[in-house]
Amino acid sequence: MLAATGVSKSYDGTRVLDDVTFSVNAGEVVALLGPNGAGKTTLLSIIAGLRTGDAGTIVIGGFNLASDRAEAISQLAIAPQDTGVQLLLSARQNLEFYGRLAGLSRNDVAAEIDRVAAGLELGPFLDKTTSTLSGGQRRRVHAACAIVARPRLLLLDEPTVGADLEMRGQLLGVVRELVAQGTAVVYTTHYLPEVEALDARVVMLEHGQILINAPLQLLLEEHATSFVELTFDGAAPSVQLPGLSVVRDDTILRAEGPGVASRTAELITALGPDAQRLRGLEVLRPNLDTAYLSLTGQRFTAEVN
Amino acid sequence: MGSATLRAILMNEVRVLRSNRALPVMLLGMPLIIIAMLRSTMGAALADVGITGRSGAEQVVPGQALLFGFFMVSFLANSFFREHGWGTWDRLRTSRASRADILVGKAIPWVITSAVQILGLLAVGFALFDLDVPSASGIAAIVLTGLVWAIFVGGFALAVSARLNSMPAVSAVANLGAMFFSAVGGAIVPSGQLPGWATAVGPFTPTYWAMKSFNEVFLESGSLADALPAIAMLALFAVASGAYAWFRFDFDQPKRSWV
Numbered sequence: 001m002l003a004a005t006g007v008s009k010s011y012d013g014t015r016v017l018d019d020v021t022f023s024v025n026a027g028e029v030v031a032l033l034g035p036n037g038a039g040k041t042t043l044l045s046i047i048a049g050l051r052t053g054d055a056g057t058i059v060i061g062g063f064n065l066a067s068d069r070a071e072a073i074s075q076l077a078i079a080p081q082d083t084g085v086q087l088l089l090s091a092r093q094n095l096e097f098y099g100r101l102a103g104l105s106r107n108d109v110a111a112e113i114d115r116v117a118a119g120l121e122l123g124p125f126l127d128k129t130t131s132t133l134s135g136g137q138r139r140r141v142h143a144a145c146a147i148v149a150r151p152r153l154l155l156l157d158e159p160t161v162g163a164d165l166e167m168r169g170q171l172l173g174v175v176r177e178l179v180a181q182g183t184a185v186v187y188t189t190h191y192l193p194e195v196e197a198l199d200a201r202v203v204m205l206e207h208g209q210i211l212i213n214a215p216l217q218l219l220l221e222e223h224a225t226s227f228v229e230l231t232f233d234g235a236a237p238s239v240q241l242p243g244l245s246v247v248r249d250d251t252i253l254r255a256e257g258p259g260v261a262s263r264t265a266e267l268i269t270a271l272g273p274d275a276q277r278l279r280g281l282e283v284l285r286p287n288l289d290t291a292y293l294s295l296t297g298q299r300f301t302a303e304v305n
Numbered sequence: 306m307g308s309a310t311l312r313a314i315l316m317n318e319v320r321v322l323r324s325n326r327a328l329p330v331m332l333l334g335m336p337l338i339i340i341a342m343l344r345s346t347m348g349a350a351l352a353d354v355g356i357t358g359r360s361g362a363e364q365v366v367p368g369q370a371l372l373f374g375f376f377m378v379s380f381l382a383n384s385f386f387r388e389h390g391w392g393t394w395d396r397l398r399t400s401r402a403s404r405a406d407i408l409v410g411k412a413i414p415w416v417i418t419s420a421v422q423i424l425g426l427l428a429v430g431f432a433l434f435d436l437d438v439p440s441a442s443g444i445a446a447i448v449l450t451g452l453v454w455a456i457f458v459g460g461f462a463l464a465v466s467a468r469l470n471s472m473p474a475v476s477a478v479a480n481l482g483a484m485f486f487s488a489v490g491g492a493i494v495p496s497g498q499l500p501g502w503a504t505a506v507g508p509f510t511p512t513y514w515a516m517k518s519f520n521e522v523f524l525e526s527g528s529l530a531d532a533l534p535a536i537a538m539l540a541l542f543a544v545a546s547g548a549y550a551w552f553r554f555d556f557d558q559p560k561r562s563w564v
Binding site for chain 2: 048049051078080083085087088089098100102149
């Protein structure tokens with residue numbers, strides 16, 4: 001459904017995207033991950049035709065964005081990172097507009113509004129002017145405006161930022177439903193549990209380059225492992241325990257290996273007098289976060305490394 | 306240009322337009338107050354330039370309609386700038402709507418409103434302010450002038466939106482333009498009362514030609530044929546504004562709504 005090949009982009013001499021190649025099939029979610037500044041939003045903007053890459057091609061539903069822009073664009077809908085709704089109109093009027101703009105008939109738009117409103121629980125404020133809604137409610141309408149267009153390719157740029165847990169769960173449910181119906185989804189987020197909930201393929205960007213491009217299950221099977229992470233007041237001490245790999249990272253001591261969680265007490269004992277400086281302890285179970293840790297040696301964070 | 310997407314944008318703009326309660330006050334209420342206050346003064350002003358036996362409605366009604374009608378430039382331009390303020394511009398750009406759909410779909414409701422405003426004020430002038438109803442040919446000239454004026458206002462608003470990057474700048478241009486064009490174009494006081502330099506500059510403004518067309522009908526009892534040269538000049542301004550907007554409107558250019 002989407003094929004991005006060799007996409008590069010620079011701003012003022014700084015390479016923001018460097019030869020990025022990935023694809024999304026119909027009925028698949030690709031979670032586009034990476035720290036702030038990794039190039040995720042720039043990549044989405046290029047796919048949506050809002051910006052032009054310096055190099056590379058984007059093909060959407062078989063249409064080349066450069067040569068068949070109108071056809072390519074008509075396949076997609078985007079919910080940009082910043083909330084955008086028409087504040088003088090009601091939520092329903094917003095949805096009607098974007099549905100009609102996507103070429104849906106009046107009846108189809110009405111049906112889609114019912115479906116999206118049910119999925120995201122827009123009902124209580126569907127006919128209220130959006131300027132009177134809370135930030136969270138507007139965020140729902142914002143995502144709904146993209147979904148109501150019933151696109152073949154849906155681009156969601158951090159759709160759950162500022163959302164409560166309830167909305168997060170509802171949105172993930174709606175996305176899963178769309179994917180089951182064949183929609184291709186590109187989903188950027190900083191919340192790794194959402195990626196696991198969507199069973200997405202992971203495309204990890206760092207400094208504009210693809211670091212990881214693999215199905216979630218494969219990543220978890222091959223790289224996810226348990227860690228014990230100790231945080232110290234001051235530099236982490238040097239510790240060695242048979243059967244465990246222990247590495248120091250500034251104030252953090254990170255231990256990995258078979259049965260590491262059950263050997264936590266042994267680890268603390270091995271600290272000796274340095275145990276006095278221990279300020280935090282975290283046991284990380286195998287998940288996408290620990291897979292990322294195994295691959296990069298760093299915890300996944302929204303901030304630029 | 307897709308008819309479905311054009312219709313969607315157009316109907317959406319009508320919805321937004323209807324939610325703007327300041328519009329009738331600005332475009333109808335304010336000029337009516339001024340017309341009521343200045344009619345007899347304008348009668349004297351016309352007499353002062355040698356046109357006697359007139360109520361003053363012949364000058365003040367079309368003049369104030371043009372002056373306040375120019376403020377429509379801000380309203381139409383705002384329909385683009387508010388999309389940036391609301392964060393919906395990118396969503397519109399990534400829709401099926403073509404460039405023509407967006408420009409025309411947004412402009413049409415405001416152009417129609419502009420025509421209704423000017424023709425409505427003239428109708429009120431006939432009903433309440435002793436503005437003499439002209440011949441059928443004269444009425445045709447008035448209607449055509451009103452329509453071409455409305456198209457000019459739409460084209461000028463698009464041109465201003467294309468050229469400027471912030472709503473305060475648009476507002477300044479629209480307000481200054483309304484005052485300057487109306488003043489030197491003879492919409493505020495008869496051209497014969499203006500200083501020499503203003504009389505010389507007047508023909509370079511669209512308001513001058515719109516007033517000239519109205520004057521042909523209301524002051525000279527002229528027909529459509531008499532007014533056509535002035536209407537044609539007004540149409541030139543409309544075409545020039547529209548063409549500038551079409552070629553210069555850069556949809557990628559970031560714009561600021563108010564701050």
